[in-house]
């Protein structure tokens with residue numbers, strides 16, 4: 001069953017001199033429930049534009065987009081924030097935690113906005129905090145913890161609503177190798193538990209934790225590869241070969 005379906009999505013921006021910039025030309029893709037998809041491509045290929053449209057932060061110029069049976073083109077403007085909160089989880093490169101709230105309240109924020117009972121919030125947090133190794137950090141503030149810890153708090157905030165889809169934009173971009181590995185292992189684990197994940201990354205190593213990698217070039221899907229029965233090392237090799245082809249001047 002697919003949770004996300006994009007059909008012939010185009011996004012054209014008008015730049016300062018009113019020139020048309022076709023950021024996405026004709027994107028069709030589906031993501032099944034329980035998939036873990038990485039999106040790669042050179043700078044300017046259209047990855048963020050694509051993520052913003054899926055995140056309901058931007059609207060396509062044309063084409064259809066369905067998320068869990070909801071036509072996002074028809075979602076009234078007033079309902080987008082609520083829809084985002086209830087159906088999507090976000091993990092960003094720069095964490096986006098609020099320094100005025102402690103870590104527990106940062107994690108609870110989407111549930112507070114959804115008027116969830118405190119006991120339910122606590123019940124959901126307990127196993128997550130254990131899995132993410134942040135149990136001892138909940139009373140501290142974001143500015144009192146490390147980057148890796150911040151990203152695990154942000155992951156808890158994304159996962160606590162049990163969203164249909166987690167959207168991750170360069171989630172390991174600001175992390176050292178140890179914390180990168182830790183976060184990627186966590187993503188793999190929650191994906192095995194059924195969480196659907198879509199992750200934009202510039203890192204082939206990060207993409208090799210996914211089950212499928214999509215390559216975008218000039219606003220179009222250029223190629224996709226599946227992990228299938230390959231080992232992580234073999235999958236990584238395939239990703240790197242595809243990336244080399246993607247970035248070579250002849251193509």
Ligand SMILES: Nc1ncnc2c1ncn2[C@@H]1O[C@H](COP(=O)(O)OP(=O)(O)OP(=O)(O)O)[C@@H](O)[C@H]1O
Nearest residue numbers: 013014015021023042043044045046047048049050
């Ligand atoms: N608001 C905008 N107005 C005009 N052009 C835009 C706008 N946003 C993006 N673009 C253009 O659309 C294209 C795709 O941009 P996008 O940010 O999606 O690329 P990206 O693949 O995410 O790049 P990066 O890896 O550098 O973040 C680029 O040519 C960019 O300059």
